[in-house]
Amino acid sequence: MVEWTDFERATIQSIFSKMDYDDVGPAALSRCLVVYPWTQRYFGNFGNLYNATVTAGNPMVAAHGKTVLRGLDRAVKNLDDIKATYAELSVLHSEKLHVDPDNFRLLADCLTIVVAARMGADFTADVQGAFQKFLAVVVSSLGRQYH
């Protein structure tokens, strides 16, 4: 059971309530596909991903970025039981999608950078700590059902 301080809870809720999921999701996913190109292995049917411009303009990437952020929203709304909330998603990523769980961390890092760039100075060191703790719990939960 993860212990969240009042500051962490408030910070996570605040970040996501102010976030434009349809902007941040696609930006984070396309950045991940560019910065860590081996992640493209999971998106063979997405069409062209051969450079940053094309990836950013790819409609399937954009759509999937939004899907991922909406998935994250479920964790935001269930901070006290992210593990159970993501049990099915974890099974899906392991059994069906066969995603190496290290990739969750790579996407989380890209998401941190996109959110930092959007929030600017409001993304203080303490806010960063809370946000990254949240993502670490998400990443761990998504990897939990792998065997």
Place this chain on the structure above:
Amino acid sequence: MSLTAKDKSVVKAFWGKISGKADVIGAEALGRMLTAYPQTKTYFSHWADLSPGSAPVKKHGTVIMGAIGNAVGVIDDLVGGLSALSDLHAFKLRVDPGNFKILSHNILVTLAIHFPGDFTPEVHIAVDKFLAALSAALADKYR
């Protein structure tokens, strides 16, 4: 994942843009690391004040970014150019090399905040690769 000619030129161009703010960036990245990754504080128990913006953090941030700036200048031979710093980290400081990745991540976050328009995915990948190559050069003498 070696640095291509394009990576090197992207890094040099970007460093040119940010060099005026290097001290601020170094201090902030270090402060973020100490806050968001508290285990890194274990290396600085000799400092009176570990809070972001404190004098030792600011001073050390400047030292680190200065060294990274020098590394940009020796980007064609990081292992050779950083040999003395590698000796220092291997034999005297003995910082676990996993922490180089952590600091690198915080440098990237700080760059994204201060240069949101310039820190495009293309620049991000080049700088990430450069910092990884730099970290490897720094760990070269460890064993």
